[in-house]
Amino acid sequence: MRKFTEHTGVAMPLKQTNVDTDQIIPSKYLKRVTRTGFEDALFADLRHEDGFPLDDPQFSGASILVAGADFGTGSSREHAVWALMDHGFKVVISPRFADIFRGNCGKAGLLAARLGRAEVEDIWDALDENPGMQMTVTLASQSIQCGEKEYAFEIDSYVKWRLAEGLDDIDLTLQADTAITSYEVQRPAFLPQIEAS
Amino acid sequence: MGYTLAEKVWNSHIVRHEDGKPDLLYIDLHLVNEVTSPQAFEGLRLAGRSVRRPDLTIAMEDHNVPTIGIDKPIQDLTSRLQVQTLRENCAAYGIHLFNMGSKDQGIVHVVGPQLGLTQPGMTIVCGDSHTSTHGAFGALAFGIGTSEAEHVLATQTLPLQPFKTMAVNIEGSLASGVTAKDVILALIAQIGTGGGQGYVLEYRGDSIRNMSMEARMTVCNMSVEAGARAGLIAPDAKTIEYLKSKPHAPADEEWQAAAEYWLSLGSDFDAVYDAEVTLDASQITPFVTWGTNPAQAVAINGKVPNPEDFTEDRDRSAAQKSLAYMQLVPGTAMKDIPVDMVFLGSCTNGRIEDLRAAAAVLSGRRIKEGLQMLVVPGSMQVKAQAEEEGLDRIFVEAGAEWRFAGCSMCLGMNPDQVPAGKRCVSTSNRNFEGRQGRGSMTHLVSPPVAAATAVRGYISTPADLHLIK
């Protein structure tokens, strides 16, 4: 995982609440077996709708998504995160993320920043006035610089640490191998086991 | 201060606890499917890691398998590739795989319980959000993403932040004709799609205790539609009775100890929940969704709401958007909405009791001319059981299609899709835009309502069928 310290890029507003993972990436794109190459699948059904910002030249190269509340609800598909990342997004901002989606972001290295509803609307207004403007997101200070204004975002402290250090979760856990083994020894014998046939 | 059920399960699975860090939790059972696993195995392979406990892992072909012609190669090439990839990965890592069409294959959330792999007090994960289904047994079961799946494959553990607990009290008794599906739809309509966010829901109260294990699974299944990570129900005599004869249930000499342990898992009387909601069961009627998320639902005797009546701006605009997509006019009685297709199946309502309830309505009747009804059993075992009871004949004689097991039209990853502009009444759990096929319109209902709707051609309850011959 790449370290995240600070990112500056074009911000794209997505003025919708409840953008579920079926909208972020429709299920027909889940049939691939690779981990990358999902950029064409991002918002595949929505992007053809009038006024949808993704292919709007004003926001070309956007890397910061500013969405309404309850972003990423619905299915657990991590493809939603990969599609956002493959398309070039480094940061997603929303007043509220679905739990699983937020977890997936932390694993894959996409920064999911929580901001208040009013602050998100503030940023939308700023982007309306000044489409294509850049914002800067700094992880250490948990701040978003948008024009003259600065906003403080929330992020889980452990996820923050991992993103900042660029640490892979599995490596971290494998350091606890002895603890895992001693846990395994005392598991009740009646718990199910399934041998491969 | 005592502990809640969820806390007890959590505490008994902590491998490592360090202040300021997530707890490292042991995972008792990892369910794998063809859609969300290929990248997890790819990651494993790229890092040169192995599967720590293949014996605590099972793999299922369920999401994109066809439900007819399953003896032939899968037509859709990408689906075929995913299934093939799963087969190769399972062979390479020694994981038991349930092939499509085999005796115990089906939707993994239907199969786990019926094989007794789902037991109280366990931690169960799967790269699928409806893993919450297994919570009906008092297991802590939740959906994970692909990176987390890779983490579980490699370490059989997951680093997790503690969750909050919410007591959901369904007090009183349900009126006749009201099912578990209506209970959960009513709950989600009350607390919203974000209402359970950050919580594990524990369903309690008389109506939950009175429900069968299968009905409890229906309730827990849709916890995630309220935004919750998981939902669970304390084990009781019914749980133990259900598990008794299952293939993977504890052996005779261990049975007593296991059963005692399971019964000890219920929340302590002085346990404290972070939140609590109560529903009056006697007030719940059959429910149906009108919009494009499961919270956009009304009592079936109700009407399509008027967006202007919502006080919150965002609810109003969400309702407008949903109604435009659903091609519905405010004020229309739900029962006046004509329907093109009916889907009976999914991990929410594809179990034997669901099929029985629908068959009871369809028995001796025909579905409406021109309407297509798909009946997809949740597993091959459910299919065999239904055929033994003659339910398949009832469905076929009524004009419905009787299929092989799988997720099918719940998410339309196989050929079973709702065409654009067609309206489907479905017993599944998600009515998102395009969920059942691009441009499809979905109304979520219970199995008896699905069956009655198929007969009348309009959203209906079985009681409405006296309106037609």
Ligand code: SF4
């Ligand atoms: S039936 Fe539907 S909800 Fe259940 S596992 Fe399959 S796709 Fe997911």
